[in-house]
Amino acid sequence: MYRARIARLISTELWRGVLSELRGVSALIEILTSPIWILGLVLAISIQNPASLKDPISLKNLCWGIVVFIMISDKLWLVGHHLEREKRLGILEQILATNTPIALHAISASLTAMIWTMASASTSIALVFPILGVDPRPANPALLVVGYILSDMMASGIALLYSNAVLVMRRPWIATNLFQFTLPVVSGLLPYNLSPEAIKRIIEVNPLSYPVEILRRGATGHQSLPADLYMALAMSIASILALYSLGIALIAILRKSMLKKGL
Template structure:
């Protein structure tokens, strides 16, 4: 009995060590090109700010503090999707081209643990996106961001990141399995903004209905609602938070099972099929 506990304890310790190693490796990869990171973080919020200034200059719309904050949180939602799907996701796909995933599989390590560790480090990068948005809006518009429910906002951002990590990994597995990225990418580009809660419910009744019934939309709706204090859909915040948590846990389980199946198939086939 003691030896069984020792073996299970040793296995858990080894798993934690592997996870921490992947987190550290992700940090090193993310920070290997600091100039590129800084440019990517600063460019998007500045372009958005200049776009809003152009609208103001031509008198197309009247934009007050509330509208600016709505722009900010909507932009951050789009930045999260873009960063995770195309930045993080394509980073994992490139590892397939470079033989890194094949090496991990042959060494007995799963893709899920590798992506999870990399995702922890990548989440720091996406928080820099938010900081850049807040800073640029303050410098250009004099906007001081106010948050109605800070705890719910923080939880919604964490849930959104975990959800996007899982969706990105499913995207990676599909691309590698089908050996084609453009088909899956085109579908994701059109489907995810609609189903993912990126478009505020105030845009139209259609988007309000979609946001109410799409399970992957809730973290992003919560993000705007908790920041602005305005309810987009007639569902209590605690219930939206519960739905978000259930969705994230379900996606995590599905992604874990799919990645395990993927690893077993790749071991049988002996190749990733990317080249």
């Protein structure tokens, strides 16, 4: 009986979060603008290094790095701002009144965001890769899928953690606009060998770089980050668990504060 009630609570909250995300136009805007972002960023980066446009491997590495930019950007806006949107709409107040775990509701946004991100990435790959002459076929489909799932979960974990800060910021969109560009740059937006030395040092210690490296190896068949595959897998899984644990813990603390002080 108790397990059934818990299962019902979880499914209800997950579904409520999905419906909440489907109501807005944010995700649709992300899907429509993603191909423009990919094409613009690839060309902007290539201007600094024109030889990359002539090298099929470098261009493919770069294009798949831009796909990661879409993934991170989507998560910061859709997951990172999920609770803040619900606060503005009065939904968060209702959730607090029912004594429902907010963390569960926040995680539900990640599930919906995964669908939107896949739609954005697929649209961009289908439209932009042919324009640039990039073969979208992955070198190792299984490794690509593993890398994509890990990268998506890592980006969602970062956004879940970030959602705590968004709730208390006055103008969170300013910080999000900054992070959606800086975070991909230090996570492997540029292939490791094309990055400046200072960025390379950050990429080496940034946990998000490892699932991105797995994704890129699966897509291109070439190693970019000097890291063993099994170490990259272990680092990715450990970092994902740490991010979700910390994000959920902070949301629980924030919930107590909101119940005490009000929204």
